[in-house]
Amino acid sequence: MNTRHKLIYFLAQNTALSKREAKIALETGRVRLNQQVQFTNELIKPYDSVFLDDICILNGERFVYYKYYKPPGIECTLNKSIPESLSNLLGVAYNHLFYVGRLDKDSEGLLLLTNDGFIYNKIINPTQKINKQYIVQVENEINNDFKIKMESGVNILGTQTLACQVDLLDSYTFVINLTQGLNRQIRRMCFKLGNYVTSLKRLSIGQIKLNQLKPGELMLLDKEEIAWLKNLTKVN
Secondary structure, eight states: OOGGGBHHHHHHHHSSOOHHHHHHHHHTTOEEETTEEOOSOOBOOTTOOEEETTEEEEOTTOOOEEEEEEOTTOBSOOOTTSTTBHHHHHOGGGTTOEEESOOOTTOEEEEEEESOHHHHHHHHOGGGOOOEEEEEEESSOOOHHHHHHHHHOOEETTEEOOOOEEEEEETTEEEEEESOOOTTHHHHHHHHTTOOEEEEEEEEETTEEOTTOOTTOEEEOOHHHHHHHHHGGGOO
16 A cells, blocks of 8 residues: 555645644544544545644545537647647636547547546546437448447557447448547548448536537536546546
8 A cells, every 4th residue: 555645744735834743633533534533544545624723735626527519620629729628618717627538620529528527537547438428420321330330340550440330320421439539530440331420519528418418518517427437537
């Protein structure tokens, strides 16, 4: 267990106390972990709050979570020198946030915006196998062979894509559910099978759905959506 993530080390690094003084403060009941007086050198976990003499040293509720409808034509970058960047579109009020779940410039739909690095690492971790749903329109008419090959896996970027679910909506439109996140994966898969994506929209990331959001709109996540995100940190 990493002592750098324990209370005594944390207090010594983030207050005027020495390690010896932090140990004494802990043993004499001056420290609270999540509102409970703590006497032992416990591990600090994501979203824990730490108080010393009723002063908050670490606020576990400091994170914010939004869902955002990225319009097409916007670059998923925080580089302000790019006129069409996400950062310039959102404005200074949201400069403290970063995006989770990159979409290419031509694609649209659901992005997550947060200042929570724990969530970022879990969402992008391929071992999580979080389902992401997209609705896709293509240039050429879809046949059953296309559906079968998309679902069984396509060789792109030197690897075979994982099996996925494809539901045809009409001759040119389908919904696809992926647990993978290769660069421009859906576009590359379609191109490999002789088709071209004309429209791509992400509808959901795990239990978080785009629903009725309109392009450019953002909304705070509700309690159930936040609970699902935070539960990801219990894995691995």
